[in-house]
Amino acid sequence: MAGRFLRAFEPLIKIMPEVRSPRRKVNFNERVFWTALGLIIYFVMSEVPLYGIGGIGGDSLVYYRVIFASRRGTLMELGIGPIVTAGLILQMLAGSKLIEVDFSNPDDRALFTGASKVLSMIMTAFEASAYIISGIFGRLSLTQSIIIFIQLLIAGLIIILLDEMIQKGWGIGSGISLFILGGVAQRIMINCFSVMPVGGGTEPVRAYGIVPALIQAAISGGDFSHLILSKVGYPSIIGLITTIGVFLFVLYAQGVRVELPIAHARFRGFRGRYPISLLYVSNLPVIFASALFGNIYMWSQFLWSRYGESSWAPYISFLGNFTYENGRLIPVGGLAYYVISPTRGFIDVIGNPVRYLIYAVIFVVFCVIFSAIWLEVGGLDPRSIAKQLVDSGMQIPGFRRSERPIEVILKRYIPAVTILGGLIVGLLAVVADFFGAYGTGTGILLSVSIVYQYYQQIMRERLEELYPGLRRFLGG
Numbered sequence: 001m002a003g004r005f006l007r008a009f010e011p012l013i014k015i016m017p018e019v020r021s022p023r024r025k026v027n028f029n030e031r032v033f034w035t036a037l038g039l040i041i042y043f044v045m046s047e048v049p050l051y052g053i054g055g056i057g058g059d060s061l062v063y064y065r066v067i068f069a070s071r072r073g074t075l076m077e078l079g080i081g082p083i084v085t086a087g088l089i090l091q092m093l094a095g096s097k098l099i100e101v102d103f104s105n106p107d108d109r110a111l112f113t114g115a116s117k118v119l120s121m122i123m124t125a126f127e128a129s130a131y132i133i134s135g136i137f138g139r140l141s142l143t144q145s146i147i148i149f150i151q152l153l154i155a156g157l158i159i160i161l162l163d164e165m166i167q168k169g170w171g172i173g174s175g176i177s178l179f180i181l182g183g184v185a186q187r188i189m190i191n192c193f194s195v196m197p198v199g200g201g202t203e204p205v206r207a208y209g210i211v212p213a214l215i216q217a218a219i220s221g222g223d224f225s226h227l228i229l230s231k232v233g234y235p236s237i238i239g240l241i242t243t244i245g246v247f248l249f250v251l252y253a254q255g256v257r258v259e260l261p262i263a264h265a266r267f268r269g270f271r272g273r274y275p276i277s278l279l280y281v282s283n284l285p286v287i288f289a290s291a292l293f294g295n296i297y298m299w300s301q302f303l304w305s306r307y308g309e310s311s312w313a314p315y316i317s318f319l320g321n322f323t324y325e326n327g328r329l330i331p332v333g334g335l336a337y338y339v340i341s342p343t344r345g346f347i348d349v350i351g352n353p354v355r356y357l358i359y360a361v362i363f364v365v366f367c368v369i370f371s372a373i374w375l376e377v378g379g380l381d382p383r384s385i386a387k388q389l390v391d392s393g394m395q396i397p398g399f400r401r402s403e404r405p406i407e408v409i410l411k412r413y414i415p416a417v418t419i420l421g422g423l424i425v426g427l428l429a430v431v432a433d434f435f436g437a438y439g440t441g442t443g444i445l446l447s448v449s450i451v452y453q454y455y456q457q458i459m460r461e462r463l464e465e466l467y468p469g470l471r472r473f474l475g476g
Contacts, residue, residue, distance in 0.1 A: 005099045006111050013114035016121070017157065019165040026169055028461045035171035035178065038162045042179050043186075045075040045155060052147040053137045066187065066443035067290040069179035075155040077131065079183075080176050082123035082156055083163065084291040087116055091288075092373065117160060124156030125149075127298075134302040172457055177450045180287075184443040188243070191235040191438040198234055210235040229346055229436075238346060239436035243444060246432045250448040253278050253424065258413050262394045274389065276413050278421055281380065283449040285370040285422045286429050289363055290442050293339040296320075300336040301329050338362060349434045356434065364426035371422030375414070382410035 026034075050073060065071065070079025090112065093099045102108045131137065131152075132145045140148065163175030171178075194209035204226050206213045213235070217224050228237050259273035300320025307316055320336030322329040331337040338358045349356045375381050386406040395401040396409060425445060432441025439447065 005093075006101060006108075006115050009115040009118050010111070012118045013111075016114070016117055017161060019161055019168055019170070021168045022170060028458075031170065031172050031461070035166060035173070038166055038171055038175060039178055039182050041158070041162060042069070042076070042182060045158070046071040046183075048075045049073055050075065050077060050137075050148055050151055052140070052144040052151075066184055066440050067180070067287065067294060067446075069176075069183040071183075073137075075151060076159075078124060078127050078152055078156055080159060080163075080179055081291070081294070082127055083116075083120045083160060083176060084287060085127075085295055086119035086123045088288050088291050090116055090119060117164070120160050121153075121157065124160075125153060128152035128156070130299070130302050134305045172461070173450070173454055177446075177453070180443070181447050181450045181454075184439040184447040187439040187443065188447075191239075206234070208234060210237065210240050235438060236436055239438055242432055242435040242437040242441075243439070246428060246437055246441065246444045247448055249428065250279075250445060251452065254449070254452050258417070260409065260413075261397055262389065263397050274385075274394075276410075276417055278417060279425065279449065280414065280417045280421050281371050281374050282453070283425065283446045284374050285367040286425050286442050286445055288370040288374075289366040289426070290429075292366065293363070296339050297331070297336045300331075300334065305329060346435050360427075360430040360434075363430055364423060367426030367429075368419055368422040371418050372415075375418050380414070380418075382407045382414050385410055385414070 053073065065079070068079035068081035068084070070076050070081060090099075094101050094112070101112050128149050132140060132148060137148060159175070159179070163179075165171060166173060166175045166178065190209065192209050192211050194207065195212045196208045197205055198208045199205040206226070207216055210227070213227055214224070214237075217227060224237065254277065256278040258276045260276070262272050262274050297320070300316070301322060303312075303316045304320055304322045307313065308322065317334050319334050320331055321333035322336075323332050324330070331340055338355060339362060340359070383403070386403040389395070389406055390401065390403050396406055429441040429445050432444055434441075437444050
């Protein structure tokens with residue numbers, strides 16, 4: 001049974017708005033419609049500016065906008081950050097056994113989901129207050145602050161409900177994955193095809209997107225040297241090659257797996273294979289690690305902007321030490337300095353190799369840690385999988401139908417694959433960032449994994465509609 005901590009959320013869960021699960025079988029076309037509608041609402045909110053703010057300076061959180069699916073100065077200012085942060089907190093508490101929850105119990109799972117929803121709203125209110133107090137929107141009157149706070153709170157609730165709608169069976173996949181994918185795809189399209197002119201000074205004037213920039217360079221005489229490695233952080237040829245390379249590698253890695261033979265205990269003719277993919281825990285370690293780093297950066301910036309000149313400054317500087325540059329706070333020391341994503345490209349990395357080496361080590365280590373945590377929290381550990389196989393009537397040929405022998409066999413592969421997968425996705429995200437991949441390395445890694453998951457789920461949905469009898473074997 002769930003512990004006292006989760007039970008404390010029950011009164012708030014009852015008053016939270018809720019999207020009810022469908023009472024009928026929602027057909028595939030209808031699920032596509034609701035998924036597309038959710039994505040359209042997200043894009044519209046990303047273009048609607050917050051009412052009550054004037055001109056705002058540089059974006060100090062630009063490096064984490066992809067992970068949080070957020071957009072500066074709009075209703076999507078907070079994006080999915082509160083949802084991811086709330087989930088990260090609860091999953092770390094559950095993984096470290098600080099809170100009691102039995103994920104095999106449907107009531108506990110429902111309570112855990114409800115607590116995540118309530119905590120997401122609390123984090124939305126908390127982050128909205130922090131943004132306003134820290135002066136990210138400039139100096140605001142009390143009336144402006146209240147208006148902006150209400151807008152962010154309502155926008156946060158809408159995103160939570162959209163995610164719930166999609167996850168409860170009205171749509172396909174999850175809202176969080178969908179919004180991340182939409183944000184990354186939008187950024188990649190801009191990096192490839194935007195015709196907005198940039199540059200000047202020592203850098204030649206060029207189109208922002210790499211494709212029109214290449215055409216422009218070819219027409220003007222064929223000088224592509226300034227496009228190979230952009231010195232000002234704009235899309236480059238190396239970034240394009242890296243983006244394509246990461247896409248292809250992740251697609252290949254998705255197909256690398258160990259397949260264990262399984263057979264049905266009652267129907268001797270039914271045999272199959274249980275796949276253990278190289279990317280066993282998928283993209284979740286990267287999401288959690290990036291969300292953790294983003295929150296460290298955001299809260300250290302908030303503390304420094306408020307108390308950087310107080311007696312607390314020496315202590316805050318351990319978390320993050322900042323200076324103003326072009327109207328925004330830039331980290332120059334502390335933990336925040338080493339966890340900021342280096343998306344400016346290879347030139348920036350060469351100029352400060354120690355900083356980015358430390359960033360790479362910290363990021364990869366946390367990806368591995370979160371892989372191991374999610375193995376337990378997500379019910380993907382050998383014991384849980386063995387129980388699921390036995391409960392569904394499956395067994396491994398040559399072994400008795402019992403959880404223990406299946407668990408022993410799974411332990412040979414799952415822990416090792418989990419650690420290796422976390423290491424690979426961490427390194428891949430870091431390397432892609434170092435070479436200026438479009439949409440950030442983390443964003444590309446997430447988008448490819450999400451697209452692959454959507455492809456698998458859509459194929460499964462189509463098969464279930466064509467052959468309803470397959471549903472029980474597919475776990476439907």
